[in-house]
Ligand SMILES: Nc1ncnc2c1ncn2[C@@H]1O[C@H](COP(=O)(O)OP(=O)(O)OP(=O)(O)O)[C@@H](O)[C@H]1O
């Protein structure tokens with residue numbers, strides 16, 4: 405094969421040391437661009453009873469930050485405890501499971517006994533050559549939960565860390581609230597443990613509703629997308645690890661498509677390297693044809709969860725829907741006015757059909773376009789978009805991670821979306837009127853507004 409004479413095994417081993425598409429990162433050496441967050445979390449964890457809640461978009465890097473922080477603060481006598489949540493996670497049951505997991509890992513043997521008509525598990529283990537017996541009762545009160553964990557955490561390690569991952573998955577509000585009360589009670593008793601929660605949400609209120617205030621005592625951190633230089637750093641480091649060079653535009657394009665979601669940077673870079681490795685020629689510099697192949701491979705390998713809404717919005721529909729969908733992701737901004745999305749649409753239409761399109765290739769007018777945008781909010785069109793806090797004409801993606809997939813599909817069709825350019829600020833209508841009137845020497849409210857020279861389909 406064709407990178408430096410590497411065998412497939414050698415190639416995969418270097419690849420794995422650099423990239424991790426599906427699993428969160430756990431080591432501080434590979435976590436890029438989160439120094440500030442790490443610093444803030446460190447300060448919070450120094451407080452007695454200080455715990456952390458990391459929230460943000462799906463795929464932005466919450467679990468990676470949580471796992472890295474956990475391995476940093478967990479004392480070296482054991483591993484951090486990782487609890488993934490699901491729809492039906494129940495608080496009392498989870499505490500029982502944490503306890504049993506710790507005991508099993510500590511090498512305890514278990515048996516079942518009957519006490520007051522209840523079966524209880526009894527664990528036997530040796531601690532510093534002394535035999536110890538621990539009974540795990542049916543946990544049905546906060547008191548029992550706190551009591552049990554206080555005893556068990558001593559067995560785990562001197563400075564235990566527990567990660568409660570994907571907290572948003574828990575459906576019942578009362579179960580979530582139990583976690584909040586629990587860490588408060590542990591704190592009141594002075595139990596030495598650090599909790600790190602993660603959850604998908606645009607705001608803490610979305611995640612916790614009326615129980616938001618119970619979590620306010622935690623240090624809450626909203627994790628934003630990765631800045632440009634860090635997106636590029638991931639690609640550049642991986643390419644360098646193979647002794648290769650890469651065209652700067654490719655690195656920039658990957659950063660742009662990713663929209664700051666590291667998942668896409670890892671995915672595209674991994675496929676870029678596979679494309680280079682599978683090349684029949686010896687590769688020293690990664691070039692455009694490898695990038696084309698990487699885009700293709702990435703689309704094939706992407707999770708169905710992202711494919712589904714895209715297909716619902718565009719499959720078996722006229723090209724208007726496809727172009728409108730691409731237009732929604734054609735900006736660095738996550739929250740966009742329909743006017744700006746429409747301008748993106750006109751730009752894309754022109755890029756594909758030229759400056760003087762005919763018939764069906766002429767763009768829709770804004771009214772027709774807005775109807776399609778409204779459809780993108782509905783279930784049968786994949787619920788791609790949502791309206792921002794009841795503000796008419798202002799849209800955001802329901803799941804921002806999807807923007808990367810939209811950009812990837814557009815790129816595959818030869819249209820590069822402008823993920824690196826923010827929208828022009830919308831000006832208030834009074835100011836717009838003045839500008840339209842030419843008061844400040846402007847001919848139009850939007851300088852260079854493409855709509856001014858375009859003939860629409862029904863004109
Ligand atoms: N700071 C970072 N530097 C480099 N890669 C990162 C960073 N953060 C996350 N990643 C990578 O991005 C991908 C997504 O990260 P992670 O699973 O941590 O996100 P998440 O927010 O927990 O996602 P989800 O909401 O789906 O659980 C993973 O492949 C991970 O390797």
Ligand SMILES: [Mg+2]
Nearest residue numbers: 466467468570
């Ligand atoms: Mg996660």
